Amino acid sequence: TAVLDMIKSSSVSGALARKVRKWAKANLKSDFLEFVMLTLPPEPWKVMADLVHFNPSDFCIPYFLHDLHRESSSKEKQDSDKNTEDKEDSEKNTEEKQDSKMTSNAFVSRMRDLVKELDRDDLSSRFYDIADEFPQIYLCYAFIRKHKKLMAQADIVEQVASNIPLDTALWYFEELFQASHVCESIVQERLRGEEELYNPSRTSKATYGKLIERILTFRRMTTPNYKEMETLTAMFGFPWTPQTLSVVLHHNGGDLEETVETILNHGANDPSSLVRRLKGKSRRTSSPEDDSATSDGLAEDVIP
Template structure:
């Protein structure tokens, strides 16, 4: 998407260069050189065809409306927010209309705190002492809890095992989650699949 936005960025820099050249106060040559360098670099990235047209923007906006609350919470917990900020600059998202499943997601990407009652806000204060309590309250992905695997109680490990859809993933994490309750659940799931 960034490459499709190159043409707009070139126009922005060319407009800035033109404004500086036509101003009454003479601009520094270093400043003009940096802008010209940016234009040259962007020209190297310019695609042969295609741009961030309104049709592409609308397509991306429709796609963001299909994202569920769980997916957006996962992105907020595990993924960097910078790509969302860059995409927002290009697409000009409306935070309530384009992310209707989670209205605070876009402000969160721009460094605003998530509401205190949400899983994302609570997981930011996840510690050895509160990991089991928070896991009882929220369906936190194991990938987020993994760093606290030594503090997980057997009941929490069993809940992780029950909530995981794929048996392959359970086998992958078996050594970390191993306890009698997990063994029973895995055996039961294997026998049910036969």
């Protein structure tokens, strides 16, 4: 199509290419690049590399570019002429150079090997061996959770719940809990500790709205984690009590998404004012027989 032809023939100015290369070097962290190599298709990155002429030194992981082209390099190697001794020597030298480039890529290679053989009986021990050598495995939960056989191993999931970033453990608590109920006590213990929820070197999932959603979800699950969460939110200057959260949830018919949106748009910093308005609306629209339902305890039955 015309759009595809335009993309294929597109080019960028030298100034823009330099800005993109500088941005990549400053902003693309190693854990993200490893996630790209393990999970995402390489084609868009190849197109970008062709447009701005990336160099290996433009990335904090110098073998990233080489890894993007690993499949095409392998195909070229298979198709190459191996009839003459000189050709064989040349290919041997090329292979040695490629192996040398990939020595720093041991983590990504080991993870690929792990998921290729998920049926082996020693899956847990192989996972632990990688984790001992490469702690960054715990920054790859988005990759781990894609593989059902890894998530079916309770001991692996418990190890993951103990070591992934706390905000990640909170956000994906339901699936960790489903794999092993021991994860509930693991996360609760981490919430009680002095662990930092934020890490300036990566993007945190612990936004104001997401913390509200987590508290409400934990209360619905009747897990004691919500009590620990209420103390955790002090770092936000979080002014909401379980009772006021329940009032807003009741007003929105138990819908978590609408509840969070109502709080963020109308009462993030002044919950008491929002609750009074909602109770006033409820009293005006309810019959006298239902007045008791709009009292301070109106949400007692909404959330356990």
